[in-house]
Amino acid sequence: MPRSAIIPIIQLGEEPFASVVCYPRATPDEMQPRIEELRRLEVEAVEFSGKSSAFTLSVLGKGYVGIVVAAHVRGVRLALKMQRVDSERESLEREAELLVKANRVGVGPRFVAVTKHFLLMQLIEGDLLEEWLATHRDKAAVQIVLADILEQCWRLDEIGLDHGELSKAPKHLLVDKSDTPFIVDFETASTQRNASNVTSVCQFLFQGNSEVCKAVADIIGEQNRIELVEILRNYRKNRNRQNFEDLLKQCLARGYSAK
Numbered sequence: 001m002p003r004s005a006i007i008p009i010i011q012l013g014e015e016p017f018a019s020v021v022c023y024p025r026a027t028p029d030e031m032q033p034r035i036e037e038l039r040r041l042e043v044e045a046v047e048f049s050g051k052s053s054a055f056t057l058s059v060l061g062k063g064y065v066g067i068v069v070a071a072h073v074r075g076v077r078l079a080l081k082m083q084r085v086d087s088e089r090e091s092l093e094r095e096a097e098l099l100v101k102a103n104r105v106g107v108g109p110r111f112v113a114v115t116k117h118f119l120l121m122q123l124i125e126g127d128l129l130e131e132w133l134a135t136h137r138d139k140a141a142v143q144i145v146l147a148d149i150l151e152q153c154w155r156l157d158e159i160g161l162d163h164g165e166l167s168k169a170p171k172h173l174l175v176d177k178s179d180t181p182f183i184v185d186f187e188t189a190s191t192q193r194n195a196s197n198v199t200s201v202c203q204f205l206f207q208g209n210s211e212v213c214k215a216v217a218d219i220i221g222e223q224n225r226i227e228l229v230e231i232l233r234n235y236r237k238n239r240n241r242q243n244f245e246d247l248l249k250q251c252l253a254r255g256y257s258a259k
């Protein structure tokens with residue numbers, strides 16, 4: 001079992017913590033500037049807990065770019081994304097910029113602060129959508145969460161911000177304890193590509209063979225996939241509110257009426 005612990009930053013330079021902050025291996029040259037950045041961010045302690053693991057320690061999440069942990073900042077718990085030493089990114093600053101853009105339309109964890117190697121943001125306490133679906137089988141509740149996800153994707157499409165990893169990445173949809181869904185990880189987001197968040201997320205939720213697709217079909221009913229393809233094509237060709245609402249109705253099937 002990976003270990004859980006709350007570590008004050010004065011102790012973060014010690015192993016096994018240092019090599020998670022500087023994943024996958026800490027050297028004094030890498031560690032020193034990071035500790036200074038954490039001080040600037042007023043991080044008091046880092047919490048190693050959560051369902052993922054990094055070596056022997058528990059963490060909230062691990063991707064190719066970052067390790068995410070909870071951090072204590074001026075008495076508040078926030079999510080801290082720590083850039084992996086072996087990631088190809090120069091810094092987390094570009095991701096922060098895109099997260100701020102998403103926040104402007106009410107999408108993503110609320111941005112708090114960024115330095116070269118760290119991104120501080122709202123902590124989403126909850127589960128991945130897939131896990132949430134395993135324990136929430138009520139059709140109306142699931143329809144509300146899925147409609148909210150689609151609405152958030154519509155808003156991102158509207159501002160031309162393409163998330164980039166919504167079609168096959170089950171790790172980027174979280175649902176918090178009050179059943180509010182959040183899209184996370186704007187690391188591969190872009191304003192240069194054609195924004196296809198709605199169509200990508202529909203693929204992930206309704207058109208594939210993933211566990212999420214199966215659970216969704218189980219709870220809200222099977223999609224007519226041929227009709228869905230047609231409605232998605234319409235939306236792609238002509239992205240307007242009417243076509244989006246037709247899509248919502250199609251995806252969420254009987255019993256759901258768009259606001």
Ligand SMILES: Nc1ncnc2c1ncn2[C@@H]1O[C@H](COP(=O)(O)OP(=O)(O)O)[C@@H](O)[C@H]1O
Pocket residue numbers: 060061062063064065066067068079081109121122123124125171172184185186187
């Ligand atoms: N704000 C957050 N609150 C809680 N958990 C988060 C938050 N942001 C990310 N995570 C978790 O950490 C994982 C890794 O973060 P992510 O930003 O996807 O890193 P990467 O860019 O390396 O893929 C996510 O899949 C998610 O489970």
Ligand SMILES: [Mg+2]
Pocket residue numbers: 063064171172185
């Ligand atoms: Mg990710």
